[in-house]
Amino acid sequence: MTKKPQPERWYQEIIKANTPPKQVFRNSLTAFFSGGLFCALAETARLLLIRLAGLPEQTAAAWVTVGAIALAALLTGCGVYDRAAQKLGAGLAVPISGFANSVAASMLEHKYEGMVLGSGCNSFKLAGAVIVFGCASAFAVTLLAMLLGLL
C-alpha cells in the first residue's frame, strides 16, 4: 500500500495554527433549530390541509412534500437556497428539499455544457447516491425479512 503523501511538518503546523476551530456545538444547534423549524412548519401545513381543507391524510402529505420540493427548486433558481445552506448546514441538507436542491443545483450549474450532456447527465450527482444506497439497502432488508418470514 502506498502511503498518502503528507506535507512537511513545519507546513502542517502552519495549517493547524491557521485553521479556524470547528464550531461543532454551534453548528449542531443551528442545524437543530433550522431543520426542526422547517419540519415543524411542514407538519403545521399538513395538519391545516387535513383539518381545514378536509384532504385525506395521504393526499395532504403528498402535497406538502411536493410543495417543499417545488419551493426548494425555486429558491435554488434564485440562488437563495445554496447561500442559506452554507449558513444552516445540515438543517437544509437533511430534509427532502436538500434532495431537490441537489438536483436543481447540478442541472443549473452544468446548463451551459448543454441541456443533454450538461444538465441531463449531471442531474443526479448527489441525488444518485441517495437513490442507489436507498434502493440497495431497502432491497437487502426487505428480501432478508421476506426470507426469514418476518414481513
Place this chain on the structure above:
Amino acid sequence: MPEALFGELLRQFFRALLIGGLFCTAGQLLFDLANLTPAHTMSILVSTGSLLAICGIYPALVDFAGFGASLPILNFGNLLVSGAREGALADGFLGILTGMLKPVSAGITAAVVFGFLVALFCKPKG
C-alpha cells in the same frame, strides 16, 4: 373546534421540531465530527432510514411526529421499504422490485421536473 385544533397544531409543531431537529443534528455531526462529504452523509442517513423502517421504528416515528420524520431524507429509505414490503406481500419477490419506487415516485418526479424548469429559466449564480 378551533381550540382543539390549536392544541393539536401546537403539540405536533413541537414534536416535529424535536424529531426533525434531531435528525438534522445527526447529519451536522456526521459533517463536522466524521468529516464526511454530503453524499456520504446522505447515503448513510437513507440506509439508516431503511433499517429503522424494516424494524417498524420509522413508521412509529412518522405516526408520532408527522413531518418531523417525513421530511428528513431518512424517510426516503422508509418509503422505499414500505413500497417494497407492500409489493412483496402482494406479488412475492417480483413485488419488491415493482413496488419499491411507488411511494417515492412523486418526490423523485417532482424534483426532476422542477429542477428541469429551474435549469431552463434561471441563470447559474456565482
